[in-house]
Amino acid sequence: xxxxxxxxxxxxxxxxxxxxxxxxxxxxxxxxxxxxxxxxxxxxxxxxxxxxxxxxxxxxxxxxxxxxxxxxxxxxxxxxxxxx
Amino acid sequence: xxxxxxxxxxxxxxxxxxxxxxxxxxxxxxxxxxxxxxxxxxxxxxxxxxxxxxxxxxxxxxxxxxxxxxxxxxxxxxxxxxxxxxxxxxxxxxxxxxxxxxxxxxxxxxxxxxxxxxxxxxxxxxxxxxxxxxxxxxxxxxxxxxxxxxxxxxxxxxxxxxxxxxxxxxxxxxxxxxxxxxxxxxxxxxxxxxxxxxxxxxxxxxxxxxxxxxxxxxxxxxxxxxxxxxxxxxxxxxxxxxxxxxxxxxxxxxxxxxxxxxxxxxxxxxxxxxxxxxxxxxxxxxxxxxxxxxxxxxxxxxxxxxxxxxxxxxxxxxxxxxxxxxxxxxxxxxxxxxxxxxxxxxxxxxxxxxxxxxxxxxxxxxxxxxxxxxxxxxxxxxxxxxxxxxxxx
Numbered sequence: 201x202x203x204x205x206x207x208x209x210x211x212x213x214x215x216x217x218x219x220x221x222x223x224x225x226x227x228x229x230x231x232x233x234x235x236x237x238x239x240x241x242x243x244x245x246x247x248x249x250x251x252x253x254x255x256x257x258x259x260x261x262x263x264x265x266x267x268x269x270x271x272x273x274x275x276x277x278x279x280x281x282x283x284x
Numbered sequence: 285x286x287x288x289x290x291x292x293x294x295x296x297x298x299x300x301x302x303x304x305x306x307x308x309x310x311x312x313x314x315x316x317x318x319x320x321x322x323x324x325x326x327x328x329x330x331x332x333x334x335x336x337x338x339x340x341x342x343x344x345x346x347x348x349x350x351x352x353x354x355x356x357x358x359x360x361x362x363x364x365x366x367x368x369x370x371x372x373x374x375x376x377x378x379x380x381x382x383x384x385x386x387x388x389x390x391x392x393x394x395x396x397x398x399x400x401x402x403x404x405x406x407x408x409x410x411x412x413x414x415x416x417x418x419x420x421x422x423x424x425x426x427x428x429x430x431x432x433x434x435x436x437x438x439x440x441x442x443x444x445x446x447x448x449x450x451x452x453x454x455x456x457x458x459x460x461x462x463x464x465x466x467x468x469x470x471x472x473x474x475x476x477x478x479x480x481x482x483x484x485x486x487x488x489x490x491x492x493x494x495x496x497x498x499x500x501x502x503x504x505x506x507x508x509x510x511x512x513x514x515x516x517x518x519x520x521x522x523x524x525x526x527x528x529x530x531x532x533x534x535x536x537x538x539x540x541x542x543x544x545x546x547x548x549x550x551x552x553x554x555x556x557x558x559x560x561x562x563x564x565x566x567x568x569x570x571x572x573x574x575x576x577x578x579x580x581x582x583x584x585x586x587x588x589x590x591x592x593x594x595x596x597x598x599x600x601x602x603x604x605x606x607x608x609x610x611x612x613x614x615x616x617x618x619x620x621x622x623x624x625x626x627x628x629x630x631x632x633x634x635x636x637x638x639x640x641x642x643x644x645x646x647x648x649x650x651x652x653x654x655x656x657x658x659x660x661x662x663x664x665x666x667x668x669x670x671x672x673x674x675x676x677x
Contacts, residue, residue: 213591219660221668236657238594240512241520245591257384260509 206272213246214268225268240265247271253278296348297355303332304363312364313626315485316633319478321366323445330400335371336378343394350586350593354528354579361529362536365637366485368529370403372645373441375525376518377404377450380462383517384505392501393464397448405446406522407437407465407491408515415650417511422453422493424461430499433465436492441644443467443489444476450518451493452510460510464502471496482637520594522645523601524586527579530601530608530641533634534575537608537615538568540631544619555618564614571607578603595658602651605641612638 207225218234229235243265244255255278264274307325315321329335338353339345348356353375360368374397381393396402413419422435435453443449449465467474471494480488505514542565545556555561578600585593612635616623623631642648 215661215665216592217595217658217661219664221664236654238512238516238654239658241516242591242594244513245589245594249589249591257386257504257506257509260384260505260513262508262512 206275207268209250210246210268210271210275217242225272227268228266230262230266243271247275247278251275251278253281290351293351293355296352297359300334300356300359303329303334304359304367307363309630313630313633315364315366317484317626319480319484319487321370321445321485321487325367326370326400326403326445329367329371335374335400335403336394336398338375339378339382339394339398343390344398345394350524350583351580354524354583357525357528358532358535358579361532363532364485365529365533365634365641366483368525368532369441369483369486369640369644372522372525372529373406373446374404376406376522377448377464379521380406380450380504380514380518384462384509384514389501389504393448402447403442403445404448404450405440405442406518407440407443407449407451409437409439411436411438411490415647417452417515418460420452420454420460422451424453424455424463424503426456427497429497430501431463431497431503433463433493433496433498436490438490439477440489440491441483441486443474443491444487449491450504450514452515454510455507459508460512461507462504462510462514463498464504465493465496465498469496469498480640482633482640519645520597523597523651524579524582526641526645527575527582527597527601527604530604530638531572531575531579533638534568534572534604534608534611537611537631537634538565538572540629541565541568541615541618544622544629561618564618568611568614571611575600575604575607595655598646598651598654599659601645602648602655605638606648608638609635609642 214229217239218229220234223229223234240262244260248255263270265271306328333346334356336345337348337356338350341347357368357371360371378394378397381390385393397404408417410420410422413421422433422437424431424433433451433453437451446467449467450462451465452460452462455461465472473492474489477488477490542556545561545565546554548555556565582593582596582600585596612631615631616635619629619631622628626632
C-alpha cells in the first residue's frame with residue numbers, strides 16, 4: 201500500500217465525522233476543533249482495523265493522530281514494523 | 285430481545301438469566317434498602333464466570349463478543365442496576381488493561397481480575413471535576429519507588445469494597461495518566477457514601493489518597509494517554525454496559541406494567557383495557573423496541589471491530605437511558621400507589637436507579653455533544669453524495 205492510499209483512506213474515514221467540506225492533509229484536526237478529543241480512540245481503532253495490528257501503549261500519543269499527514273506517517277511506520 | 289439474537293447469544297443470555305434468578309426479589313430489594321451488597325453476591329458471580337466474559341481465554345476470560353456482553357448487561361440491569369454498576373466499573377478496569385496495558389501488565393493483572401479474585405473500580409470523578417475530565421487535580425509525582433499519588437475521588441462505584449482502583453491523574457508536566465492503585469496501599473482511605481437517589485447497593489465511596497506509592501509498572505497507557513485513550517476506551521465499554529443495562533431495566537418495567545395492567549381492575553375492567561393506559565403501554569413498547577435496535581447495532585459494530593462503534597454506542601447510551609427514565613416513570617404511573625412502594629413493586633427502584641444512568645459514564649449532555657460534533661460529518665457527506673448523484677457525477 202502506498203502513502204497516497206493511506207491518506208485517502210484516512211480522509212474517507214474522517215469525513216464521517218468532520219462537517220467541513222475542505223481540510224488539508226496537514227491540518228491539525230484536534231487543534232482546529234474539527235473533532236473532539238474522544239476521536240483519538242476511534243483513530244486508534246481505525247489504524248488497528250486497517251493494518252491488522254495492535255497499537256501498543258507507547259504509541260498512544262495524540263501527536264501520531266493530529267493530521268492526515270501524521271497518521272499516514274504513523275501507519276507507514278506501523279506497517280514497516282509489522283511486516284519486518 | 286431474544287428474537288433478534290443468534291442462538292448462541294440466546295443461549296448465553298439464558299445462562300446468565302438462570303444464574304441471576306438465584307437472587308430472590310426480596311433480597312435484591314433488601315440490598316437497596318441496606319445500601320450494601322453482600323460479598324457472597326459478587327463471589328457467586330465470579331464463580332459463575334460472569335465477571336470477565338469479554339476477555340480472551342488466555343487471560344481467564346470467555347472470549348464473548350460485544351453482543352453477548354451486552355445481553356449479559358441487560359440481564360444484570362433487569363435484576364438490579366446496582367449489580368450492573370459493579371459489573372460495569374469492574375469491566376471498565378478490565379477493558380483499560382485489555383486496550384492499553386502492556387503484555388506484562390495484561391499477564392500480571394487480567395487473570396485475577398477476570399476470575400473475580402480481585403475486583404476493580406474506575407476512579408475518574410473528583411469532588412470538583414466530573415464531565416470536564418481534563419481538569420482533574422489528582423497528582424502523580426515521580427519518586428525513587430515509582431510515583432506518589434495524591435488527590436481525592438468521589439462518587440466512585442464499588443469503591444467501598446474494590447481491591448484495585450484505576451485512578452486518573454496528572455504528572456508534574458500536566459500530562460494525564462492512568463494508574464492501578466491497590467486499595468490496601470498505605471495513605472489510601474475510602475469513605476462509603478450513603479443516601480443516594482439510586483444505585484444504592486453499588487457501594488459508592490469517596491477516596492482520599494495521600495502520598496500513595498505505586499511502582500512505575502502500575503502506570504497504564506503511557507504518559508499523556510490517561511484521558512484520550514485509557515479513560516476514553518474504558519468509558520466506551522462502560523457506555524455499552526449502561527445502554528444494555530438500561531434496556532434490561534426498561535424491559536422489566538414494560539413487562540411488569542403489562543402484567544399489572546392486565547390483572548388490576550378499575551371501573552369494571554382490566555387497566556389494560558383503558559385507552560389511556562394503552563397509550564402509555566404503546567409508548568413504552570415503542571421506546572423499548574427502538575432502544576433495542578440501537579443497542580444491538582452498536583454491539584454488532586463493536587464485535588466487528590468497526591471504528592464507528594464508539595459513536596453508535598454513545599447514541600445507544602443516550603437514547604436508551606433517556607427513554608428508560610420515561611418508561612420507568614410510566615411504569616410507576618401505571619402501578620399507581622403500588623409503584624411508589626418498595627414492598628409492592630420494583631418499579632420505584634428502577635425509577636430511581638434509571639435516573640442515574642443519564643448521568644454516569646458521561647452525562648447525556650456529553651453524549652449529545654459527541655453525537656452532534658462527530659455525527660455532522662456523516663450527514664454533510666451524505667448530502668454531498670446525493671448532490672453528486674443528482675448532478676450525474
